[in-house]
Each structure stands twice: as structure tokens, then as C-alpha cells.
Amino acid sequence: MRHLAVIVACVLGGAVLLSGAAEAHANYVRSNPAADARLVKAPAEIRIEFSEPPDPKGSEIQVLDTATGKRHDTGPVTPSGDPNGLRVAVGLIGDGGYVVAWTATSAVDGHTTKGNFAFVIGNGPLPPVPQVAEAAPPPSLLEIAGRALSYSGIALGLGTAFFVLFVAPAGIDPRRESWLLCIAGVLVVAGSLMLIVDQGAKLPPRLGVMLGVRAFAGLVLAAVSVTPRLALMRPVAAIAGGGVMTIGPLGTVRPRRMIALAAGIAAAMTATLVSHATALGSLESMALDFVHVLSVSVWTGGVVALLWCVLLAGHDDTAEDARALGATVWRFSVSALIATALLITAGVLQAFNRLVLINDLYETPYGVALAVKIVLVLVALAIGALNLLRWGPRLRAGIRARTALIRDTMAETGIFIVIIVAASVLTALAPPAQPSASAYDQTQHVSGLRLEMLVASGGAGRNTYVLRVHEGLTPVAGAEKVAFRFTMVEHDMGQQELVATERAAGEYVAEGSPTAMYGTWKIQTIVRLAGKEDVSTVFTVPVSAPGGGGSTAAPPLTIGPYLVIVFTDPAAPQSGAPLTLFAVVVGADGNPVVGKKLHATFSGPSSQAPLDAVEDPATFGPGRYKFDVAGLDPGTWKVTLAIGNEGTGAYSLVVSR
Numbered sequence: 001m002r003h004l005a006v007i008v009a010c011v012l013g014g015a016v017l018l019s020g021a022a023e024a025h026a027n028y029v030r031s032n033p034a035a036d037a038r039l040v041k042a043p044a045e046i047r048i049e050f051s052e053p054p055d056p057k058g059s060e061i062q063v064l065d066t067a068t069g070k071r072h073d074t075g076p077v078t079p080s081g082d083p084n085g086l087r088v089a090v091g092l093i094g095d096g097g098y099v100v101a102w103t104a105t106s107a108v109d110g111h112t113t114k115g116n117f118a119f120v121i122g123n124g125p126l127p128p129v130p131q132v133a134e135a136a137p138p139p140s141l142l143e144i145a146g147r148a149l150s151y152s153g154i155a156l157g158l159g160t161a162f163f164v165l166f167v168a169p170a171g172i173d174p175r176r177e178s179w180l181l182c183i184a185g186v187l188v189v190a191g192s193l194m195l196i197v198d199q200g201a202k203l204p205p206r207l208g209v210m211l212g213v214r215a216f217a218g219l220v221l222a223a224v225s226v227t228p229r230l231a232l233m234r235p236v237a238a239i240a241g242g243g244v245m246t247i248g249p250l251g252t253v254r255p256r257r258m259i260a261l262a263a264g265i266a267a268a269m270t271a272t273l274v275s276h277a278t279a280l281g282s283l284e285s286m287a288l289d290f291v292h293v294l295s296v297s298v299w300t301g302g303v304v305a306l307l308w309c310v311l312l313a314g315h316d317d318t319a320e321d322a323r324a325l326g327a328t329v330w331r332f333s334v335s336a337l338i339a340t341a342l343l344i345t346a347g348v349l350q351a352f353n354r355l356v357l358i359n360d361l362y363e364t365p366y367g368v369a370l371a372v373k374i375v376l377v378l379v380a381l382a383i384g385a386l387n388l389l390r391w392g393p394r395l396r397a398g399i400r401a402r403t404a405l406i407r408d409t410m411a412e413t414g415i416f417i418v419i420i421v422a423a424s425v426l427t428a429l430a431p432p433a434q435p436s437a438s439a440y441d442q443t444q445h446v447s448g449l450r451l452e453m454l455v456a457s458g459g460a461g462r463n464t465y466v467l468r469v470h471e472g473l474t475p476v477a478g479a480e481k482v483a484f485r486f487t488m489v490e491h492d493m494g495q496q497e498l499v500a501t502e503r504a505a506g507e508y509v510a511e512g513s514p515t516a517m518y519g520t521w522k523i524q525t526i527v528r529l530a531g532k533e534d535v536s537t538v539f540t541v542p543v544s545a546p547g548g549g550g551s552t553a554a555p556p557l558t559i560g561p562y563l564v565i566v567f568t569d570p571a572a573p574q575s576g577a578p579l580t581l582f583a584v585v586v587g588a589d590g591n592p593v594v595g596k597k598l599h600a601t602f603s604g605p606s607s608q609a610p611l612d613a614v615e616d617p618a619t620f621g622p623g624r625y626k627f628d629v630a631g632l633d634p635g636t637w638k639v640t641l642a643i644g645n646e647g648t649g650a651y652s653l654v655v656s657r
């Protein structure tokens with residue numbers, strides 16, 4: 001019970017350290033020309049910046065004339081100079097509307113995403129605003145299989161090496177683990193090759209190198225297993241005195257097993273280096289992922305090695321045999337307890353980073369795969385507890401329990417296989433929390449419905465509004481009415497309503513220009529289903545100044561009891577140029593909050609004095625606070641906003657050269 005309490009404390013403690021939303025799969029962040037831009041003269045090239053490094057080889061940018069459908073991109077897609085950017089040259093084009101349709105392949109994990117946006121040259125009408133939805137094709141079976149084999153091989157190799165080095169009885173025959181290491185090596189090699197074949201010609205070079213390293217580590221595992229007396233190892237073995245070496249305080253060290261452990265760790269490292277955590281580019285997230293993979297391997301691979309050890313022990317006829325086995329079970333239980341505490345902490349922290357709502361666990365494919373994992377982990381933990389609390393003590397008391405131990409470890413092994421398949425589906429899917437091609441994308445859960453509001457562009461004027469309505473995993477088709485009511489927070493501009501039409505099952509779309517002025521808008525959505533009461537909720541959407549369209553608006557901050565929408569004027573700040581930072585403070589009822597003291601502190605490429613906000617309801621309307629910033633150096637700034645002493649929130653500000 002005390003151990004359980006420690007695990008629970010670790011998980012809860014970890015959950016407190018949650019950080020913001022993650023991104024994975026290469027998604028559109030901004031472009032030049034911007035989405036919905038109106039240009040005076042034709043661009044010579046299109047540049048798009050994504051949320052993670054794209055690989056030019058597997059990516060495509062098409063520039064299409066909306067009138068004729070003709071393609072105007074010339075030459076291949078190349079890096080744009082920005083680490084996350086791509087560019088394509090554009091032929092001579094005249095006035096008119098154009099659609100840019102892009103496909104991006106992540107350089108990190110090879111996952112593909114698609115999307116599109118429009119721009120217009122001259123005074124003509126804006127071309128039809130393209131679909132807001134961006135698509136990530138479903139993962140292939142080959143990818144899931146390749147991941148599952150890789151992960152099982154890594155876990156078996158690493159877990160076995162750890163088990164024989166640190167858990168098994170000192171005298172265990174080194175040939176014992178050979179079979180397990182050999183199977184592990186074969187699984188890792190086969191899994192890596194499958195993933196390479198799955199990528200085919202579009203295999204990003206970096207991913208190719210990583211999978212190559214993983215396959216090599218697999219070969220090492222297999223080689224170490226089949227050649228305990230390999231010629232190459234002979235000198236080492238000679239020095240080591242037949243495979244056992246004494247190194248000062250470390251005690252005896254077995255080089256063969258150390259090599260297997262190193263190969264397992266190297267293979268685990270390649271998993272982290274091609275994971276969503278790495279695509280995110282955050283060291284913290286990568287460390288969590290690496291800890292997760294290592295601890296998962298020590299536990300799951302260790303259980304299989306324990307099973308093997310028990311099977312090979314042959315019998316536990318005497319009380320002596322039973323006691324020896326009991327000692328091994330005890331040592332394993334201790335390492336398994338530490339490993340499970342680590343893996344659950346790291347897993348839960350990652351999960352919070354990848355999910356938008358807790359409901360994602362049953363309302364998105366990614367969440368369902370995660371939920372399957374969590375439930376099965378709980379079952380495996382229960383069985384593990386049985387080993388620890390029941391069979392272990394019996395064995396140590398000299399009572400036979402070998403059959404029960406074999407049955408339980410086999411059951412655990414079976415569960416682990418399903419967990420690893422679930423983890424493979426999980427890592428192949430796009431997590432729910434990720435930036436979308438729309439300027440605004442928020443999800444709310446109201447009266448049993450999941451409502452996702454997408455607003456195509458961040459600027460004032462004509463726009464497309466999409467509401468995706470789901471009940472559980474199923475889209476809610478055929479609603480009697482879906483409508484949007486627009487009111488401005490800062491000024492009384494009356495109310496406008498747009499009625500949406502169903503574009504696809506559960507996807508309701510309206511076009512129009514209800515947001516005439518830049519500032520903060522409340523969109524009340526009304527969903528009327530036959531025979532049910534209307535479901536209504538409010539989304540608060542920042543609308544940026546004209547010309548600022550296309551840049552992804554930051555999601556609102558939660559500071560104390562308030563929702564705070566932060567935006568800048570100009571929308572894309574330039575280094576050294578004065579800029580205004582606006583913060584609109586909205587209460588729980590969606591109404592503006594006046595008379596607060598707002599304070600901003602800056603951390604970034606250079607030092608910047610903190611600022612206090614001024615309120616100017618006569619000019620800007622109530623609830624809008626203004627910071628005048630003299631000019632910032634180029635780079636990414638973290639602006640921490642405090643409202644009195646009610647709370648703080650962080651806003652990320654990118655200043656270009």
C-alpha cells in the first residue's frame with residue numbers, strides 16, 4: 001500500500017507540472033503571401049512555415065488558378081531558410097484568385113499532412129475560401145506493424161539485458177538470455193526495415209539515419225546473443241576472465257550483457273529521436289519520452305525475462321529452489337515498482353500535453369488508443385501486485401508457487417503485447433492538441449456534444465466559420481439548424497447571425513462578413529437537433545487588424561477567473577519598430593472586465609523593462625488594455641501578463657528581422 005501511495009503521489013505531483021499545448025505532425029503556421037491576402041503584384045514565390053521541420057523531398061506546394069485550375073508552381077519545393085519553412089517558385093501570373101494546396105512530410109517522423117489557403121492579386125473577388133479542415137491520412141498497417149515490432153524488440157532487448165545484469169541470480173548462465181536477445185534483435189531489425197519500406201521514396205534523410213542506427217542496434221543484440229564466444233569478443237572475454245570482469249566499486253561486470261544493454265538504450269534513443277516529442281522541439285518533452293521508453297522497457301522486457309528465468313528453472317521441488325526464485329521475484333518487483341512509477345508519471349505528463357479535453361480519451365482515435373493503454377496498464381499492475389504481495393512472499397517462505405508465477409507472467413506478457421500495439425497506433429496518429437490551418441480552433445464540450453469551432457482567417461471582414469459537431473466519436477449529421485451569432489466585446493455593434501449549412505457529416509459551415517472591425521468577438525453557436533433542446537455555447541475569438549490575416553491567432557490565455565485575448569498591432573511585429581500589445585479581458589460570462597491593473601514582463605533575446613497597461617474605453621471600448629512597446633529585438637519573446645495579483649499567463653510573441 002505504501003508503494004501504491006508513492007506511485008499515486010508521483011502521478012499527482014507530475015500532473016501539477018503540466019505545460020501548454022503540444023504540436024505534432026507538420027501543420028501550417030503562417031505563409032507569405034498570407035492566407036486570404038490581397039496583393040498588388042504577383043509573388044515570385046510562395047513560402048510556408050510549419051509547426052515542425054518539413055522534409056522538402058516528401059512535400060509539395062501547388063499553386064492553382066481558381067478560374068482555370070491550371071498549376072503555376074515551377075520547380076521543386078526547397079527549404080526557405082527558416083528551419084520549419086518551405087518555398088516554391090511561381091511562374092508569371094496575372095490578376096485573379098489563387099489557391100495554394102500543400103502537402104508536408106515531417107522530417108522527424110515522416111508523417112504527412114495536407115491543407116490549403118487562398119490569396120488574390122488585384123481588385124477581383126477573393127477566391128472561395130478553401131476548406132478549413134486539414135487532413136492527415138490515416139496511418140498504414142505497415143507503419144503500425146513496424147512500430148509494434150520495433151517497440152517490442154527494444155523493450156525485450158533492453159529489459160532482458162537489465163534483468164540479467166541487475167536482477168537475476170548472480171550465478172545465472174550467460175547462455176540463458178541468448179534466445180531472448182536474439183528474438184529482440186530480429187524484432188528490432190524487422191521493425192526498422194518495415195518502417196523504411198513504409199516510407200518508400202519519400203523517406204526523410206534524418207529518419208533514414210535514425211532507423212539505420214536502430215537496425216544496427218538490433219544487429220548488435222542478435223550478434224551478442226548468437227556468439228557468446230565471438231572472435232571479436234575473445235580479447236574482451238580473456239581480459240574479463242570468461243565473461244565476468246571486476247571493476248572496482250562496480251563489482252563484477254559482464255561485457256556481453258553491457259553491450260546488449262547499450263544496444264537496447266541506443267535503440268530506445270532512436271525511438272525518442274523520431275517521436276512527436278522531438279518534432280515538438282522541446283528538450284523537456286524529449287526527456288519525458290526517453291524516460292517513458294526506458295522505464296517501459298525495463299518493466300515489460302523484465303517480465304518476459306522473469307518468465308523465461310522461471311521456465312528455465314525447471315522445477316521448485318525443494319524449499320531451497322523456491323526461496324532462490326522468491327529472492328529473484330523480490331529484486332524484480334523493486335525495479336518494476338520504480339519503473340512503473342516513472343513510466344506512469346512520464347506517460348501522464350505526455351498525455352496532458354497531447355490532449356485538448358479529457359473527453360478526447362473516448363472521443364478521438366488517438367485518445368481511445370491512449371485509454372486502451374491506460375486500462376491495460378492498470379490490469380498489468382494488478383497482476384504485478386499479486387506477484388509482489390502473494391507469490392513472492394510464499395516463495396521466499398519456501399512454499400511452491402512456480403505455476404502461479406508462470407501463469408501470471410504469461411498473462412502480463414500478453415497484455416504488454418496489446419499495450420505495445422496500442423502505443424504503435426497512438427504514435428502513428430496525430431494528437432488532438434496541435435495547431436490547425438485555421439486561425440482559430442477551439443473545442444468545447446456542451447450538453448454531451450463536442451463542439452469544435454474553426455475560423456479560417458484571423459483578419460476582419462469576410463471569413464468562413466465551421467462548427468464540427470460530434471457526439472462521442474460519431475459526427476452529428478442532419479441538425480435542424482446550426483447558427484452563429486456575432487457580438488463584439490469592446491463595442492456595442494449589435495448582433496449579426498449567420499446560418500450554417502452542412503458540408504460534410506457533422507460539419508456545418510457559414511460564410512460572411514459579420515466581424516467588420518478588429519477586436520474581440522463573441523460567437524454564440526446554436527445547435528438545434530430534432531426533438532431536443534438547443535445546445536448553445538460561446539467562443540471568444542480575437543480578430544486582428546486588416547492585413548494581419550493568415551497568422552495563427554494565439555489561443556486565449558486563462559488568467560485567474562478571466563479569459564484574456566492577446567494580439568499585437570501590427571500583427572507581424574518587426575524588430576525595432578514600435579508595436580502595441582493589446583489584451584482584452586473577458587469574464588466568465590463573456591463580458592468585458594474593466595478597471596484592472598495589468599502588468600507585462602518580458603523575457604527574450606535581450607532585456608526589456610516591464611510595462612503597465614493603459615485602458616482607453618473611449619477609443620478601444622471597455623475591457624481592452626494597451627501596452628506601448630518601443631521596439632523589440634528579433635526573436636521569440638515570452639510576455640508574462642499579470643492581472644493585479646489574481647493570476648498570470650504567458651504569451652509568446654515572435655518578432656521578425
Ligand code: HEM
Pocket residue numbers: 024151271272273274275276277289292293296300343344346347348350351352354370373374377416419420423426427431
Ligand atoms: C506498459 C505500459 C506502457 C508501454 C509498453 C508504453 C509504450 C509506449 C511507447 C513504445 C511509446 C512510444 C515512444 C516513442 O516513440 O518515443 C509510448 C508513448 C506514449 N505513451 Fe506509453 N506506454 C505504456 C504506458 C503508458 C501510460 C500509463 C500512459 C499514460 C497515462 C502512456 C502515455 C503515452 C503517451 C502520451 C505517449 C506519447 C505518444 C505520442 O508520441 O504522441 N503510456 N508509450
Ligand SMILES: [Cu+2]
Pocket residue numbers: 024025106109111276427428429430
Ligand atoms: Cu506525427
